[in-house]
Amino acid sequence: MGLKCAIGLMSGTSMDGIDIAVVETDGEQIVRRGSSGFFAYDATFRQRIERALEVARTIKDRDERPGDLADLEREITVHHADAVRAFLAAYPALRPDLIGFHGQTVFHAPDRGMTVQIGDGELLALETGLPVVWDMRANDMRHGGQGAPLVPAYHAALAASLDDENRMMPVCFVNIGGISNITFVPQEGDPIAFDSGPGNALIDQWIGLHTNMSFDADGRIAGQGMVVEEVVSEYLGSTFFTKPAPKSLDRNDFDLIHVKDLAVADGARTLAAVSARAIHASVRLLPEEPRLWIVAGGGRKNPHIVGDLRDAVAGSGKVLMAEDVGLDGDAMEAEAWAYLAVRAKRGLPLTFPTTTGCLQPVSGGLLATP
Structure with missing residues (x-):
């Protein structure tokens, strides 16, 4: 062929x-x-x-x-x-x-x-x-x-193409779009994949509701706020997170109800934390913890999502941008x-x-x- x-x-x-x-x-x-x-x-x-x-x-x-x-x-x-x-x-x-x-x-x-x-x-x-x-x-x-x-079939092909330094199996590809999804590529066998939770969609809706912008560029608004832990817990208490994989989401499956009373910056920062922790929560549905997480999609440009994910996986894995391993996250x-x-x-x-x-x-x- x-x-x-x-x-x-x-x-x-x-x-x-x-x-x-x-x-x-x-x-x-x-x-x-x-x-x-x-x-x-x-x-x-x-x-x-x-x-x-x-x-x-x-x-x-x-x-x-x-x-x-x-x-x-x-x-x-x-x-x-x-x-x-x-x-x-x-x-x-x-x-x-x-x-x-x-x-x-x-x-x-x-x-x-x-x-x-x-x-x-x-x-x-x-x-x-x-x-x-x-x-x-x-x-x-x-x-x-x-x-x-x-996308997982493609992620598996990309994993096979990584250079020796970055072929740290198992590897987990994370795409943070409006909704986040992950692909776990094991050393052997088929990939495991599912939607992990909200990505950018809630943050974009929140910013659009309260400002004249359509997204939080470089997480600047979130950078002025703080994580409200009770609200993060309310989001992560959704029954979606207890469902077995594979599973997928519609953009409208999560909404802004839990952040509606927060200040704009606190809401943006809290929703970034929700995105990151939802991604890390996916580990519970995987056969083992990934050694490497490769992050793609627009959400990788939000330093709070990526920083929170790095904090969550510290000690068990490494988080790199797609560009760090020679790929294009956009x-x-x-x-x-x-x-x-x-x-x-x-x-x-x-x-x-x-x-x-x-x-x-x-x-x-x-x-x-x-």
Whole structure:
């Protein structure tokens, strides 16, 4: 099997824009990471997506598009096509074979066996002139899985690619987006993965509610506050944390009710502590403590989340940023979608019983051709 050059497109739970990345891969252990970029949504469009989350709660069938979801789906797809065109214009020597397209998650209810990502793969293929692999979560759910997380197959390939100095197995990849998820890669066997709890979403909502900003840049607001331990305990008392893995979250599964009476800075600092301690609490569901934690996603830029995680694992493990081991913490999920597109095209498993709870390893995705 020769290598394929794939573009990965990711618009995650932070809803701030489109991450795009290139990977050349066989869909197995060969991973050659290429260029990456980010195309931001403007504030008005981001607000439309946030409103769509409320509308999407009324969906009874995953093909339904109530309200303006159909229009929004088309616009999101066109935004992605524009991002691909701009990216290819910036890298004219690039000759991609296919695109891995995530779309925008607007509803995720694993207990109902339903996940909805808006984004039209057929339209994206026509707009870009490239084959598109999309809707990669649904087949996992049809086989009893949670539909998330899907990145662990890529994390396992990255773990195998680490240099000798950083191949400290077992390793745990942590992605801190709107929701945080972890992938535990053992010395041998399939990865173990699950959503660990709130990531940036609650902090972003809190900051947006009380300031004219959409996030706490570099944790500056949190830096003026203190951790309110009683509130941290209230969040970590959620039944979510006692559920066995695999498990996954919707962005709306946690809210701001416990911090509503706090000062702005205290709320931001406390929510950062919640994110970090929720990540570390995942150790209870792992066969052993990781020797190395590799942190990716936007939340790695919040020094309080990372600092609290370092404090929590001190003595048992080491916490490094993705960049510390030669990876790109901003592009990792987009890279994963490129990698998964190649795996899907080859019919290789995207998910495993240990990552989503599916009954057996399964592939997935739909293929759209221009």
